[in-house]
Amino acid sequence: MPVDSASFSSRLATAIRTKGNAVCVGLDPRKNMLPKGLLPDTWFDETDVVAQAYRTFCCSIIDVVAPLVPVVKPQLAFFEQLGPGGMRALKKVVAYARSANLLVILDGKRADIGSTAEAYADAYLGADSAWGGDALTISPYLGMDSIAPFVTTAVERQAGLFALVKTSNPGSGMFQDLKVDGVPLYHTVADRVEALAVETADDTGYGVVGAVVGATFPEQLAELRERMRHAWLLVPGFGSQGGTANDVMAAFDDQGLGAIINSSRSIIFAHERPGFDARFGHAKWEEAVEAATREMIDQLDAR
Amino acid sequence: MPVDSASFSSRLATAIRTKGNAVCVGLDPRKNMLPKGLLPDTWFDETDVVAQAYRTFCCSIIDVVAPLVPVVKPQLAFFEQLGPGGMRALKKVVAYARSANLLVILDGKRADIGSTAEAYADAYLGADSAWGGDALTISPYLGMDSIAPFVTTAVERQAGLFALVKTSNPGSGMFQDLKVDGVPLYHTVADRVEALAVETADDTGYGVVGAVVGATFPEQLAELRERMRHAWLLVPGFGSQGGTANDVMAAFDDQGLGAIINSSRSIIFAHERPGFDARFGHAKWEEAVEAATREMIDQLDAR
Numbered sequence: 001m002p003v004d005s006a007s008f009s010s011r012l013a014t015a016i017r018t019k020g021n022a023v024c025v026g027l028d029p030r031k032n033m034l035p036k037g038l039l040p041d042t043w044f045d046e047t048d049v050v051a052q053a054y055r056t057f058c059c060s061i062i063d064v065v066a067p068l069v070p071v072v073k074p075q076l077a078f079f080e081q082l083g084p085g086g087m088r089a090l091k092k093v094v095a096y097a098r099s100a101n102l103l104v105i106l107d108g109k110r111a112d113i114g115s116t117a118e119a120y121a122d123a124y125l126g127a128d129s130a131w132g133g134d135a136l137t138i139s140p141y142l143g144m145d146s147i148a149p150f151v152t153t154a155v156e157r158q159a160g161l162f163a164l165v166k167t168s169n170p171g172s173g174m175f176q177d178l179k180v181d182g183v184p185l186y187h188t189v190a191d192r193v194e195a196l197a198v199e200t201a202d203d204t205g206y207g208v209v210g211a212v213v214g215a216t217f218p219e220q221l222a223e224l225r226e227r228m229r230h231a232w233l234l235v236p237g238f239g240s241q242g243g244t245a246n247d248v249m250a251a252f253d254d255q256g257l258g259a260i261i262n263s264s265r266s267i268i269f270a271h272e273r274p275g276f277d278a279r280f281g282h283a284k285w286e287e288a289v290e291a292a293t294r295e296m297i298d299q300l301d302a303r
Numbered sequence: 304m305p306v307d308s309a310s311f312s313s314r315l316a317t318a319i320r321t322k323g324n325a326v327c328v329g330l331d332p333r334k335n336m337l338p339k340g341l342l343p344d345t346w347f348d349e350t351d352v353v354a355q356a357y358r359t360f361c362c363s364i365i366d367v368v369a370p371l372v373p374v375v376k377p378q379l380a381f382f383e384q385l386g387p388g389g390m391r392a393l394k395k396v397v398a399y400a401r402s403a404n405l406l407v408i409l410d411g412k413r414a415d416i417g418s419t420a421e422a423y424a425d426a427y428l429g430a431d432s433a434w435g436g437d438a439l440t441i442s443p444y445l446g447m448d449s450i451a452p453f454v455t456t457a458v459e460r461q462a463g464l465f466a467l468v469k470t471s472n473p474g475s476g477m478f479q480d481l482k483v484d485g486v487p488l489y490h491t492v493a494d495r496v497e498a499l500a501v502e503t504a505d506d507t508g509y510g511v512v513g514a515v516v517g518a519t520f521p522e523q524l525a526e527l528r529e530r531m532r533h534a535w536l537l538v539p540g541f542g543s544q545g546g547t548a549n550d551v552m553a554a555f556d557d558q559g560l561g562a563i564i565n566s567s568r569s570i571i572f573a574h575e576r577p578g579f580d581a582r583f584g585h586a587k588w589e590e591a592v593e594a595a596t597r598e599m600i601d602q603l604d605a606r
Contacts, residue, residue: 028419047433077415077422083433087390109414111442112380113472116331119380130350130386139414141444141467145474164444169416171448178483178491185488188481 004127008103008134008160009206012232013257015070015103021297022256024071024105024234026264027061027093029054029078033269035285051085054078058093061268064289066100068297071260073234076108094132105234106133109164111142117149125150126157135160137212137234140189144196147209151196154208160232161209165190166224168214168237186220190227197230206232206258213251215243215261222250225258233259238296239266245299261300267292307430311406311437311463312509315535316560318373318406324600325559327374327408327537329567330364330396332357332381336572338588354388357381361396364571367592369403371600374563376537379411397435408537409436412467414445420452428453429460438463440515440537443492447499450512454499457511463535464512468493469527471517471540489523493530500533509535509561516554518546518564525553528561536562541599542569548602564603570595 500510
């Protein structure tokens with residue numbers, strides 16, 4: 001299988017430098033929040049009609065954000081929700097994003113054991129995989145032998161991984177913060193991620209395995225940046241979940257690399273945000289996406 | 304949305320009583336292990352051709368096992384591996400299994416936060432969902448607020464859930480066995496699962512939320528049966544992973560309910576097993592599936 005031309009890490013670093021920011025736009029389409037006009041007026045909940053609308057919506061967002069940001073992150077759940085038609089739309093959206101020179105992180109939080117993990121890795125990682133992702137989010141609860149097949153495939157295909165370490169939801173502490181020998185569980189997971197990142201680091205200083213760390217826990221984010229010096233951090237929770245530019249600054253290294261900050265709803269459904277709704281509304285929803293993207297870039301820049 | 308006619312728990316109990324066993328056949332198609340004849344002789348790795356073969360393979364297995372066992376468990380990874388065509392095949396396989404009066408557990412180990420978890424639940428749970436599962440496997444690392452949306456939907460749609468508690472892989476202890484206040488993490492997860500099972504229990508005595516506990520750790524299986532008296536246990540690891548009938552007996556309650564025992568490769572690729580290969584081979588692979596299924600039923604019966 002052909003591979004991408006350079007490691008995910010170096011492609012990501014180049015893209016961040018080229019675009020001048022580390023914003024990731026989350027593609028989380030939801031049928032009840034789509035701008036008017038994307039679904040036909042008479043619409044009988046046929047999932048293929050919705051899937052086509054998701055494709056149009058996401059590709060239009062890609063048109064707007066491709067000149068501005070380095071990365072997009074389709075959330076697989078919303079495509080899976082529509083059945084096979086949704087999955088066809090997902091594949092088209094990923095291909096379209098790649099053709100627009102965006103890196104694509106597939107947010108699936110996949111996990112399984114042994115040869116089943118190999119199947120997930122084969123499915124999602126690399127330009128010529130079934131879904132064509134540059135990177136995939138994965139869940140660590142099954143242990144490192146469940147992560148190893150993902151790492152092997154990611155190395156072979158110049159792809160990337162982001163393992164859940166400290167997630168952005170209010171209840172993430174229930175298991176992740178439990179104290180094991182006096183330290184929280186997420187430290188133990190972080191140390192394993194860092195070990196894999198060190199093993200696979202290239203001349204960017206970062207490895208194949210990164211970590212998901214929520215913007216909603218800024219202290220832990222700072223602590224985890226120090227603890228995983230070779231791991232890219234994918235930081236969700238910015239914007240509608242409450243994370244601010246101040247909160248995420250500690251995720252970056254002193255070259256401004258090492259992290260990408262995701263925002264989904266605040267950007268893709270910007271036409272519904274207070275202030276934005278009056279300025280843009282449904283008719284100019286793409287302009288709202290652009291304004292929201294530029295606003296986020298400026299907020300991160302100002303820090 | 305219409306719902307199934309009774310709770311997952313009561314449908315499962317009825318199916319186990321009707322079939323007289325608690326065997327779950329795992330549908331894990333792999334293209335390099337398919338019986339000869341299912342793929343055309345000249346075959347250029349076109350994923351839709353493979354997807355059609357997976358559909359034929361799984362539906363033939365369903366024809367064989369539907370009179371014998373109560374449950375099948377398609378492993379989503381292998382269908383996702385083929386891209387959109389694989390997902391179309393998955394949907395057809397689930398519908399075919401349902402039409403043969405089998406219960407269908409979708410093994411996706413899904414997890415996400417808030418409204419994204421809602422989307423996964425909506426996608427997979429219930430007869431009229433996009434994929435039509437009777438139940439779904441889920442991963443708990445994100446915390447109970449990430450599980451709650453799955454529970455809400457499962458209750459509404461008379462569907463079931465199986466949360467990963469103690470998985471069957473050799474490295475499952477890396478995080479799951481870590482001691483928190485002197486007890487392993489999987490106890491803490493189990494206690495949360497049991498609480499949700501108690502809350503949602505019906506007259507079977509079992510709730511909407513069950514647990515995945517590997518056959519490869521028989522002591523922990525016995526301990527977890529006691530610890531989660533209201534949770535169905537989905538027990539993988541029987542057969543090719545090394546679990547025996549002896550190992551899984553402790554998973555059952557004294558009525559012979561409370562657990563389903565999964566076997567995948569030992570049944571669906573039985574034509575390749577030593578002994579079976581000479582008796583059946585590729586030409587009689589369906590007879591090999593039947594013999595392997597009956598063998599497993601007998602092994603569990605003999606205990």
